[in-house]
Amino acid sequence: MIADSAVWLDQALAEGRIAAVDRAFARFLRELDPGVDPRVQIAAAWLSHELGEGHICMPLETLREREPDLGDPISFLSASKVVADPSGDPAAPLVMEHGMLYMRRFWRDEARVAQAIQERMGVHEADAGLGAELARLFPADALHPDWQKIACALAARSGFAVITGGPGTGKTTTVVRLLGLLQTLALRDGGSRLRIRLAAPTGKAAARLNASIAAQVAQLQVDPSVKQAIPAEVTTLHRLLGTRPDSRAFRHNAENPLHLDVLVIDEASMIDLEMMAATLEALPPDARLVLLGDKDQLSSVEAGAVLGDLCARADAGHYAPSTRDWVQAVCGEDVTPWTNGDDAAALDQHVAMLRFSRRFGSDSGIGALAAAINEGDATRARSAFDMFDDVVLGTPTPTAIAKLAIEGRDDAPGYRHYLDWIERERPPVGADDAAVAAWGRGALRAYAGFQLLCATRLGDHGVLAQNARIAQGLLDRGLIEATGGWYEGRPVMLTRNDYALGLMNGDVGVTLWVPDGQGGMALRVAFAVMDEHGGERIRFVVPSRLAAIETVYAMTVHKAQGSEFEHTALALPPDASPVLTRELVYTGVTRARRWFTLLAGTDILGYAVQRKTKRASGLLRRLL
Numbered sequence: 001m002i003a004d005s006a007v008w009l010d011q012a013l014a015e016g017r018i019a020a021v022d023r024a025f026a027r028f029l030r031e032l033d034p035g036v037d038p039r040v041q042i043a044a045a046w047l048s049h050e051l052g053e054g055h056i057c058m059p060l061e062t063l064r065e066r067e068p069d070l071g072d073p074i075s076f077l078s079a080s081k082v083v084a085d086p087s088g089d090p091a092a093p094l095v096m097e098h099g100m101l102y103m104r105r106f107w108r109d110e111a112r113v114a115q116a117i118q119e120r121m122g123v124h125e126a127d128a129g130l131g132a133e134l135a136r137l138f139p140a141d142a143l144h145p146d147w148q149k150i151a152c153a154l155a156a157r158s159g160f161a162v163i164t165g166g167p168g169t170g171k172t173t174t175v176v177r178l179l180g181l182l183q184t185l186a187l188r189d190g191g192s193r194l195r196i197r198l199a200a201p202t203g204k205a206a207a208r209l210n211a212s213i214a215a216q217v218a219q220l221q222v223d224p225s226v227k228q229a230i231p232a233e234v235t236t237l238h239r240l241l242g243t244r245p246d247s248r249a250f251r252h253n254a255e256n257p258l259h260l261d262v263l264v265i266d267e268a269s270m271i272d273l274e275m276m277a278a279t280l281e282a283l284p285p286d287a288r289l290v291l292l293g294d295k296d297q298l299s300s301v302e303a304g305a306v307l308g309d310l311c312a313r314a315d316a317g318h319y320a321p322s323t324r325d326w327v328q329a330v331c332g333e334d335v336t337p338w339t340n341g342d343d344a345a346a347l348d349q350h351v352a353m354l355r356f357s358r359r360f361g362s363d364s365g366i367g368a369l370a371a372a373i374n375e376g377d378a379t380r381a382r383s384a385f386d387m388f389d390d391v392v393l394g395t396p397t398p399t400a401i402a403k404l405a406i407e408g409r410d411d412a413p414g415y416r417h418y419l420d421w422i423e424r425e426r427p428p429v430g431a432d433d434a435a436v437a438a439w440g441r442g443a444l445r446a447y448a449g450f451q452l453l454c455a456t457r458l459g460d461h462g463v464l465a466q467n468a469r470i471a472q473g474l475l476d477r478g479l480i481e482a483t484g485g486w487y488e489g490r491p492v493m494l495t496r497n498d499y500a501l502g503l504m505n506g507d508v509g510v511t512l513w514v515p516d517g518q519g520g521m522a523l524r525v526a527f528a529v530m531d532e533h534g535g536e537r538i539r540f541v542v543p544s545r546l547a548a549i550e551t552v553y554a555m556t557v558h559k560a561q562g563s564e565f566e567h568t569a570l571a572l573p574p575d576a577s578p579v580l581t582r583e584l585v586y587t588g589v590t591r592a593r594r595w596f597t598l599l600a601g602t603d604i605l606g607y608a609v610q611r612k613t614k615r616a617s618g619l620l621r622r623l624l
């Protein structure tokens with residue numbers, strides 16, 4: 001029995017097992033209830049620690065393993081005033097349910113998300129014209145089963161759908177066809193058009209979807225009136241919900257719902273539980289929600305792995321025989337191998353996984369490597385480097401990493417390519433604004449030719465250290481004129497949203513000398529921003545207006561989610577570390593469009609690939 005929690009908390013903090021915030025939370029419980037059982041405080045400190053790691057809750061099993069001396073957690077937790085069961089005291093800060101301990105806010109968000117999804121799954125029925133429209137939009141000569149067609153059908157038949165798939169599997173293609181289909185059915189017989197909104201968790205992801213949606217809509221085989229009724233503009237979720245200064249709450253909520261009939265959210269793996277709860281709350285009850293994303297990518301930075309939870313059974317399908325028969329009747333596709341009559345939950349009938357990548361064919365090392373990583377097959381992952389030319393294992397020493405980042409390898413570019421481009425394409429003196437903007441756009445595009453990714457920000461192998469080495473290497477080669485302050489060629493990334501400038505956390509800009517409008521030249525940072533019609537526009541920003549930015553020769557894998565680069569290099573630290581996970585490596589590899597370079601030992605690759613993260617959550621249990 002532990003008599004004094006204060007000693008335990010101080011010691012755990014001193015030993016680095018918990019953080020100051022965890023101790024503060026445990027102390028706060030004593031303020032609430034001076035007679036609180038010290039064991040409850042210890043449990044609370046561990047719970048707070050787990051939330052910091054991205055979990056929604058803490059299984060009591062975890063507490064038993066960590067603190068076997070405390071005895072049975074169920075008995076001391078259920079005896080405490082600060083812990084309630086779901087129907088207990090709503091003022092209690094902790095909730096215990098199904099062998100999990102929650103902070104009330106997360107418990108409430110999780111329960112709300114589950115309930116909102118459940119309600120939405122039952123809204124809408126398949127339209128009688130669905131089969132004919134699907135046959136028109138999806139050519140019969142596709143690969144079978146045509147998962148795009150199946151995904152589209154499942155999404156069209158209810159108010160809630162999840163479409164997961166790796167890079168290039170056709171998530172955008174499918175959703176554009178889905179929108180064409182829904183709009184065609186809505187406009188039929190003089191009906192009114194659906195209000196459709198598209199969103200993504202970050203500005204970068206929104207911009208990328210924007211470009212691909214516009215291209216896909218142009219190719220869509222539908223009536224021009226339908227085409228017009230599909231928006232090209234993609235907004236960020238924060239924008240859509242309406243942020244309010246200094247508040248976690250959004251302008252749109254249950255009392256002030258969004259004005260829309262269909263909401264599509266791309267890159268949904270980046271949505272944390274709190275954001276998902278806010279989004280579902282702001283959605284009108286009969287609006288459709290379609291989530292798109294890659295279930296195997298890293299989860300959100302904040303707590304929760306909502307897409308991962310929803311797609312936990314997507315590989316095996318778990319379709320009910322009734323779904324199988326319906327898919328056969330409406331799509332002419334056979335999903336028998338993915339049908340499991342004994343274990344088919346309602347949620348499973350709303351999830352579709354696209355399984356064939358058009359970007360990465362059988363000759364693609366990136367595709368083979370990503371698949372091996374996902375299967376946790378380190379041997380196959382290693383052999384991909386021997387079998388394919390587009391993936392290369394580079395030397396992971398600091399000097400070699402900086403050299404690769406600058407010079408690239410063979411045809412795969414490094415930063416020299418982009419700096420040379422800026423120099424070569426510099427507009428002549430007196431060039432008009434359009435020419436300068438085109439140069440800015442080209443510089444951003446050239447910058448996207450290469451990106452070095454790191455696992456962490458700090459440490460000798462982190463972003464800050466790599467940034468410094470690369471900048472020095474560029475200076476030594478005469479490619480930039482300084483390594484600190486503002487200089488031409490400096491790429492920067494926003495680390496906070498800046499609504500006044502219309503720039504979002506994660507947006508990347510490139511510093512350039514441009515005409516200052518008074519006959520001189522000035523350093524400005526070129527960003528690609530969306531204009532009001534969903535098109536892309538180049539905005540030049542005065543460097544001093546950028547309050548929260550970082551140089552971005554190196555970027556964390558987390559920050560790179562939602563972006564792609566022609567050549568991506570991933571540098572991993574040489575020693576085993578908790579940040580090295582399968583999801584991290586998969587996300588890094590799949591940022592590459594044409595070339596991928598791994599800057600790590602194969603032992604570290606093997607170590608990371610074995611470590612699949614599992615975030616504790618009760619969401620799936622609530623939905624099954």
Ligand SMILES: Nc1ncnc2c1ncn2[C@@H]1O[C@H](COP(=O)(O)OP(=O)(O)OP(=O)(O)O)[C@@H](O)[C@H]1O
Nearest residue numbers: 148165166167168169170171172173174212358359
């Ligand atoms: N059914 C199809 N028929 C022909 N081409 C297709 C089909 N589906 C996808 N493609 C092509 O494959 C490429 C990738 O498709 P898409 O952009 O829809 O995939 P995605 O899953 O959204 O990719 P990303 O990883 O970029 O999010 C595109 O060039 C697209 O035109």
